[in-house]
Amino acid sequence: MVPLHIGYLAGTTLPQNLERILPPDRYVLTPVEHFDEGTNLDCLLVFDGKIPDLEIPIVVIGEEQLECKTAQVHPQDLEKLPSTIDATIASFLDQIDRDQTIIDQQHRLSEKLKERLGYLGVYYKRNADxxxxxxxxxxxxxxxxxxxxxxxxxxxxYFKESPDRLNQKIDEFASMAFLADVSVSQVLEIHINLMDQLSKQLRIQGHKDEILLDYRITLIDVIAHLCEMYRRSILPKGGNL
Incomplete structure (x- = not known):
């Protein structure tokens, strides 16, 4: 999974345990000289300062309770920071231009989730609309x-692609299905319809269709990806992965 780039204003004194709380294999802490440099970051941490007007996820770490809806973590609750960052990014990705069609919205969101968050991004929230x-x-x-x-x-x-490219395509399909709450039975119906089409083509060409039985492994692979996403959509006690 690609690590998330978490920015903070250069010169800020970071809590000593921050690197333990945000492990470098998952979160890369990146200092920026000015907040307007944060547009290429996945999330920005603000420590008791003015909240910048930027179109990126922002988490404030401070004692003063904010009136705005910006995500906030109290300094004594830093253990909650990883889940707050992930939830804030997921919520941000969900705020998509409502003028787009639903299909365009889903495609854009699934692409972003696939690119950065993997399953974590859809773990917290889906839009029932x-x-x-x-x-x-x-x-x-x-x-x-x-x-x-x-x-x-x-x-x-399926039997031609490199594993990486194939997994990307399967992740794309599973993300689209998950975000639209598509059932496993509907995925099975898609598979059956495709096999029927291919069977007719093979028979017209004078070939036997037994080879299509091999594609059962394709169905199993895709459903396994989708079921894993549905499994992760149920928060366990304590809210930890």
């Missing part, structure tokens, strides 16, 4: 068609 059942019939049909096309690409290249 973007679930499949909340879409109009036209949007639902278009979304399922896009899912089916992505699945077809995975199946046809």
């Amino acid at each position: 973007q679930f499949l059942r909340a879409m109009s019939p036209e949007e639902r049909s278009a979304y399922l068609a896009k899912l089916a096309e992505t699945y077809k690409m995975i199946a046809l290249e």
